[in-house]
Amino acid sequence: MPILEVKNIKKNFENTEVLKDISFDLEEGQTLSIIGSSGSGKTTLLRCLNFLETPDEGTITVRGKQLLDGANPITDPKTLRENRKHFGLVFQQFNLFPQYTALENVTLAPILHSDASMKDSIIEKGKELLAEMGLSDRMNNYPHQLSGGQQQRVAIARALAMEPDILCFDEPTSALDPELTGEVLRVIRELASRHTTMIIVTHEMAFARDVADIAIFMDNGIILEQGPAKELINNPKEERTKQFLSSLNDR
Numbered sequence: 079m080p081i082l083e084v085k086n087i088k089k090n091f092e093n094t095e096v097l098k099d100i101s102f103d104l105e106e107g108q109t110l111s112i113i114g115s116s117g118s119g120k121t122t123l124l125r126c127l128n129f130l131e132t133p134d135e136g137t138i139t140v141r142g143k144q145l146l147d148g149a150n151p152i153t154d155p156k157t158l159r160e161n162r163k164h165f166g167l168v169f170q171q172f173n174l175f176p177q178y179t180a181l182e183n184v185t186l187a188p189i190l191h192s193d194a195s196m197k198d199s200i201i202e203k204g205k206e207l208l209a210e211m212g213l214s215d216r217m218n219n220y221p222h223q224l225s226g227g228q229q230q231r232v233a234i235a236r237a238l239a240m241e242p243d244i245l246c247f248d249e250p251t252s253a254l255d256p257e258l259t260g261e262v263l264r265v266i267r268e269l270a271s272r273h274t275t276m277i278i279v280t281h282e283m284a285f286a287r288d289v290a291d292i293a294i295f296m297d298n299g300i301i302l303e304q305g306p307a308k309e310l311i312n313n314p315k316e317e318r319t320k321q322f323l324s325s326l327n328d329r
């Protein structure tokens with residue numbers, strides 16, 4: 079059974095159909111990369127998966143449990159909160175809480191979501207996660223005292239601290255200089271090698287090809303092509319995918 083089953087997701091904004099009929103599966107431990115030109119609907123799809131948008135139609139199922147049916151949305155806040163926990167999201171712009179240290183950013187949500195007796199172990203776990211991100215000596219720094227790459231690694235630790243089934247990234251390196259991009263990609267590569275289930279929207283084609291197991295090419299609200307990442311990126315079948323990839327190579 080796939081860890082994630084997305085079926086027939088549709089989403090309109092006013093009169094624009096942004097997601098037309100999106101379906102795909104993801105197996106546990108695999109990494110999926112989503113590529114496609116600007117405006118093709120990649121962020122909207124991730125936001126639907128993370129319950130930041132409600133699709134108009136379609137279903138999202140994790141480990142066999144249907145979490146969302148666009149035609150019959152959940153309104154109970156407690157169920158919504160529970161369902162959200164299956165996904166973690168790392169944004170392009172880090173979105174750390176500026177008034178909290180790196181460690182507090184990582185531990186805040188898990189502490190809020192569990193009882194007081196868990197606090198010490200959550201803090202220990204937060205320290206471990208930050209250490210894994212290469213930030214042992216930065217735990218007590220505030221976001222403004224950290225580089226963009228360090229902030230993004232805190233954001234990744236924060237997402238992991240909630241132990242999501244699926245970790246999603248929306249262009250995690252596009253706000254970073256090339257040098258800092260490398261350190262964030264290394265961390266994501268390491269997560270992939272440990273079989274963290276991930277969905278990564280990225281414009282870094284070499285990274286998508288090397289790290290992802292499967293890739294999806296989105297065009298104008300549909301999945302135009304999907305398959306093994308190496309095959310899709312090295313030998314795309316659809317004319318539109320070829321055009322998109324060669325436009326990136328021309329830059």
Ligand SMILES: Nc1ncnc2c1ncn2[C@@H]1O[C@H](COP(=O)(O)OP(=O)(O)OP(=O)(O)O)[C@@H](O)[C@H]1O
Pocket residue numbers: 091092096114115116117118119120121122123
């Ligand atoms: N809240 C919104 N209200 C109205 N239209 C929206 C909204 N969010 C996104 N859109 C539109 O939906 C389409 C898809 O946007 P989306 O951000 O999902 O694209 P994307 O593939 O992530 O693009 P990019 O590569 O530039 O990040 C765009 O035409 C965008 O203008």
Ligand SMILES: [Mg+2]
Pocket residue numbers: 120121122248
């Ligand atoms: Mg986007």
